Each structure stands twice: as C-alpha cells, then as structure tokens.
Amino acid sequence: MAAYLSRCIAVAGVLLLPLASAHAQQTSQQVAQAQSARELRASLESAKRQAADNNGLDAAYELVGIADAAQTSQAADIGKEALTLLNTVLERATQTAMTASVEDAQDTLDQLVDLSFFTRTSKVVGADAVLQKAQRTLLPKISDNARMALANARPSPEQWPKMLENLRLLGELQASATLMMYDDLATTTAQIYDAQAAQLEGLAAQVANDAERDKILAELKEGRKVRTEQVSDARANNLNAVAAEMSKPSRAKPRDEESAEVRGDMSEVSLACTETGMIEPYGTSNNWDAFQEVLPKLEEDCVLSGRTPTENRCSAKSLSSVCRESINETTERLIYVYQGTPEERTM
DSSP: OHHHHHHHHHHHHHHHHHHHHHHHHHHHHHHHHHHHHHHHHHHHHHHHHHHHHOSSSHHHHHHHHHHHHHHHTTOHHHHHHHHHHHHHHHHHHHHHHHTSOHHHHHHHHHHHHHHHHHHHHTTOGGGHHHHHHHHHHHHHHHHHHHHHHHHHOOOOTTTHHHHHHHHHHHHHHHHHHHHTTOHHHHHHHHHHHHHHHHHHHHHHTTOSOHHHHHHHHHHHHHHHHHHHHHHHHHHHTOHHHHHHHHHSOOOOOOHHHHHHHHHSOGGGOSEEEEEOOOOOGGGOTTOHHHHHHHHHHIIIIITTOOOOOOSSSSOGGGEEEEEEEEOSSSOEEEEEEETTSHHHHHO
16 A cells, blocks of 8 residues: 555656646746836836936936837836826927927937837837827927028128038938938928028129138038938938838847857957047046046936937037947947946947
8 A cells, every 4th residue: 555655656746746847937937027027117117207307308218118128028007107108208308399499409309210210119109109299390390490590691701600500400300301201391391401502502602702602612512412311311211111120030140150250350340439539527527526426327318328419418528439330231320338337348
C-alpha cells in the first residue's frame, strides 16, 4: 500500500510540476504588468505636474510615450487618461501661441509637427484630430503675420535682412504644410511666397547702389533655391511616408554578421556628432552650484529631445553637441546633447 501511494505521489508530482510552472509564469507576468502599470502611473503623475507648470508642449512628449507604453502594457485606463491630458495640453499651447510672438508661435508649430510624427510612428492616434486643428490654426496666423510684415516694410539697408527673413519664414511654412500633407495650406502659402518674392525683387531692382542691389538679388535667388529644396524634401518625407517606413518590420541581421560589423570599420556607424564649443550653460560659468541646479532640467526637458534649442527652452548656450542619426536612406534625426549630462560623456 505504501509503495502504491509512493507511485501515486510520484505520478502526481510529474503532473503537477508543469501546472505549477505555468502558474508561476502567469504570476510573474502579472507582477511585471503591475510594476509596469505603477511606473506608468508615476510617469503620468509627473507629466501632470509638468503640464500644470507651463503652457508649453514639454509635457506632450512624455504623454505620447505614456500612451504608447500603455497600449502594450494592458493599462488602458492610464492610456486614456494620458490622451485626455495630451489633448488638453495641445489645445492650451495652441491658444497661448495665438497671442504670442511670431517666433514663439513658429516654435509651437514646429513642435506640433514633431509631435505628429511622434504620435503617428508610435501609433497613438487619439491626438490626430487635435494636432491637425492646432496646425491648421497656427500656420495661417504665422503666414499672415509674415505677409503683413513684408507689405508694411519700407526697403532700406536696415530693413532688408528682416524682409528676407520673413520671406524665408514663408518658405518654411510651405514646407511644413507639405510635410503634413495640407495641400490647401501649402498651395496658399506658396502663392503668398511667390507674390512677396516678386515684390521684393522689384524693390531690389530699384536700389541705386550696384553692389547692394546685386547682393540682395543674389540672396533672393538663393532663398528661392532653398525653399524649393525644403518643399521637395518635405514632399518626399511627408507624414505618411515616414510612418510607413517606421512601421516596416526590422530586417535583423544574424548575430555573427552583426559581430563582424562591430569588429569592422567603426567609421560606418550612422551616428555623427559635431561639438558646438558652447561652454556657458545658462550663465553659470564658474558657478558649479548653479550648474547643478540646471542639470535636472536639461535631463528632463532637453537631452536627446531632437528639438531645436530656443532662447526660452534648452538654451543653445548649454548645448554640447549636435548629432545626426541615420534612420533610413531618406531620413535622419537630429539629436541635441547638453552639457554636464551623462549623455555628453557617452555620445
């Protein structure tokens, strides 16, 4: 009888071990999901505080990342909350930009375009409608301001640089509209650009000084060339084209092939960095304590952000390097690395 019970226990052990293993695996997955949810919740709370502190778009990038992570972490409630807050941040930033300077409004528009690519490649579609509305609101405002500035300007040696700058801005706006595939806005902005460029050429032809006239006409010609290149590049790398490219399954190479490449010529690495030589972050020269206060903001808002530094955010004075990372044959990403951060040492 004892032998029979021993055999039964042995058989039961064989049968129960796989069940116990499966249960342990399931428990481990549940624990991992719970940890992931807690981390996402903590990130969301941090983004809420950041959104409450300013009317800009700094929190929007974090919120897109949270919404994206929530999609794969079975945290639908966190994802929904992140999207709701994201749309609120987008709407508020757009309202602020509508009464801001042209430079600040353009910075907001650039970030909105950046966020559109970020949300599309992350497949976070819940903010598309608000992003499109915001861009379609801001782009005509900035375009009208540039057009009015050109119309009201009186040509003089002091005024020409500003007039050329406004014309360049119109070209960039046409490229932005093309990038986002807003064909109607791109066409309208192109017409404004052509009309203003023709007007400036007519005014330049009346400049009495030969050298000054030739210089202005040459700058106008170069501006047209740059505008054509920008629009052409935007058309080739529009929102849909980049999203489709990013959605393609990665073609992973065999490990031995990867190892051979690592051992090979390191000059083929796709990341190229250029040092800026800027060494005085936020006026903290010779003041290490002040610099230490700056570092957390650089880490949180600026490092590896891919966002152009401005006077009010991520100051260029604190910029250590600008890197270019090849994404594919037609697309590259700009990466900004800031002083005093761990990324500066590793990049």
